[in-house]
Amino acid sequence: MRYAKPLEDLIEEFRKFPSIGPKSAQRMAFALLKKSPDQVSKFTRVVEDAKSQIAYCSQCFNLSSDQLCNICNDARRESSQICVIETVKDLMALERTHEYRGLYHVLGGVISPLDGISADDLNIQALISRVQALPDWTEIEIILAIGLSTEGEATMLYIKRLLENVIARNKSGEAIRIRVTRLAHGLPVGADLDYADEMTLTKALEARVLA
Numbered sequence: 361m362r363y364a365k366p367l368e369d370l371i372e373e374f375r376k377f378p379s380i381g382p383k384s385a386q387r388m389a390f391a392l393l394k395k396s397p398d399q400v401s402k403f404t405r406v407v408e409d410a411k412s413q414i415a416y417c418s419q420c421f422n423l424s425s426d427q428l429c430n431i432c433n434d435a436r437r438e439s440s441q442i443c444v445i446e447t448v449k450d451l452m453a454l455e456r457t458h459e460y461r462g463l464y465h466v467l468g469g470v471i472s473p474l475d476g477i478s479a480d481d482l483n484i485q486a487l488i489s490r491v492q493a494l495p496d497w498t499e500i501e502i503i504l505a506i507g508l509s510t511e512g513e514a515t516m517l518y519i520k521r522l523l524e525n526v527i528a529r530n531k532s533g534e535a536i537r538i539r540v541t542r543l544a545h546g547l548p549v550g551a552d553l554d555y556a557d558e559m560t561l562t563k564a565l566e567a568r569v570l571a
């Protein structure tokens with residue numbers, strides 16, 4: 361016994377979302393059908409607006425409705441510090457600590473050969489280009505704040521090696537010293553950064569160590 365085709369299609373669309381199984385997809389579809397036509401119109405409009413107005417920041421790949429996100433655009437942020445994270449969710453987790461005042465770089469994931477994700481699928485080359493275009497500094501810090509899974513560790517090592525070979529020069533022609541650090545231990549192994557509570561994250565950030 362199957363539902364009518366339009367309802368089957370709706371359930372199928374919800375199932376395409378992460379962590380949504382068949383039961384949840386059904387519940388969401390039925391909840392949507394219970395809404396008034398006005399409520400459904402508002403819902404579709406919000407979805408369309410979000411999709412058409414939100415894109416990636418051209419510098420750090422945070423989600424943004426402008427070419428540069430509000431963090432990259434904020435002159436009070438410390439532009440000699442770039443914190444490298446997997447996802448925008450991790451960026452939000454670090455922002456919630458109110459401890460970090462530098463900029464970010466969102467990779468879009470970690471290198472994972474088993475899932476078919478290579479370095480070229482991530483925003484790694486953009487990070488290298490970004491580091492080479494920081495002419496105002498004699499020293500910069502790249503903080504690797506990637507989850508402590510096997511893939512996360514491999515990704516941090518890969519980026520660290522790339523950064524070791526980067527030659528960047530400042531306005532005066534001096535080589536810019538690139539310090540690569542990582543969060544201190546104490547974060548749960550294998551979990552995403554945004555699972556850590558704010559105190560743990562703050563401590564890991566304060567006590568960061570050379571990578």
Ligand SMILES: [Zn+2]
Pocket residue numbers: 417418419420421422428429430431432433
């Ligand atoms: Zn940005």
